[in-house]
Amino acid sequence: MKRPELVLMELCVAALFIAALFQATSPELTGMVTSATSRVLIIRQDNVSCNISLVSGWNLASTSCEPANASTAAVLESINTTLISAHGYEPSGGLDRWKAYNPSLPNWTVQDLVNITRTKGYWLNLAQNSSLVHNGTWFSPSFVPLTTPWTLAGYPTNVSRDISVSLQDIVGSVQAVYLYNASDTADPWKVYYPAAPGLSDLNDTIPGFGLWFRVQGNSSWMVIW
Amino acid sequence: MVRRALLLVMLMLPLLAHAAFAIPPMPHEFHGIVVIDRQYAPVGTLVEVWDTEGVRCGSFALREPGFYGSLSCRGDDLTTAVDEGPRPGETVRFIVEGVRVETASMLWESGGFGEVNLLLGPVDGLELIRKPARVSTDMSQQLNRLLLFSMLFALTSGLSAWLVLPRGGRHD
Secondary structure, X not given: OOOHHHHHHHHHHXXXXXXXXXXXXXOEEEEEEOOOOOOEEEEEEEEEEEEEEEOOEXXXXXXXXXXXXXEHHHHOHHXXXXXXXXXXXXXXXXXXXXXXXXOOOOOOOOOOOOEOOOOEOEEEEEOOOEEEXXXXXXXXXXXXXXXXXXXXXXXXXXXXXXHHHHOOOOOOOEEEEEEEOOOOOOOOEEEEOOOOHHXXXXXXXXXXXXXXXXXXXXXXXXXXX | XXXXXXXXXXXXXXXXXXXXXXOOOOOEEEEEXXXXXXXXXXXXXXXXXXXXXXXXXXXXXXXXXXXXXXXXEOOOOOOOOOOOOOOOOOEEEEEEOOEEEOOOOOEOOOXXXXXXXXXXXXXXXXXXXXXXXXXXXXXXXXXXXXXXXXXXXXXXXHHHHHHHOOOOOOOO
């Protein structure tokens, strides 16, 4: 029977060993012990330039990396001349859940979409096709909070995945997922019902797109880069 | 046969319920100037927007005298029995401190923006709306550019004068 101090010391050494292994392959790592006994969460991260292709009209978009300067004006600077408006959704916002930003409004208006983050999706209305480019940091994994009943979520990765694989950890709480692909003018809305895959036409989660989640019970969606 | 059809309907019910989900509609955003009795409305003045069925869809308490917005007027969720706000194309009404203000017809649109100036009291209060005390973003940027150009002009003029004009005292 080992002494508890020895077991704890062995766990710490194992955690350091795992962190060192990741350090050898990844430019930057953040280690966090989430439980005193067993779980070590390794979050990888690196600085990148993020690029999202947008079309004229409404886009349901998200950025895959966390912006270096999160202010809405800074993140959207590259599309400022074509941007009509940007809208975010805060499930905890009471009766005022929508936050908006419109660069054409007079400077005395209070614009309440203050920041852009990788874990949220946004409606962007554009006057013409554009590319949104900003500097930021990618993280893996990222945790996207999902709130009952509706969340406008981001998809913080640069990898497309089969939606059943993407949602495998949270499928029990998800009722429906919606994606708006403005390029598909005939049928822009795609939907995925976990309980009825046969009725679904959303097959993949795709970088650059925001997702509307309809969920029962709050949860956290882990997205791997 | 009937029993089989009933069973099929019962099996389909949860799916039909899923299909009935409606994504939250974006609100219509309003902003503008508020004048009461020939003066800009004071800080704290409450501007409300209501739909034609008597539902308040949004409000804004002024944070600086005379200017409100952006005021979010949320729309109706068509999948619920409750009327949460206006539907697309429905007229909205503006109320300032409990008093309805007559405006041009303003139709609600999801994701729309609208400037609606509000006047309570004598018509000559319109002067404050026509010549607002504050300038818009575009105008302030133009003023900044003008100031920068003036400074550059002054600097280059001074430099030219220093280079061209004779220095070192008088020549008799």
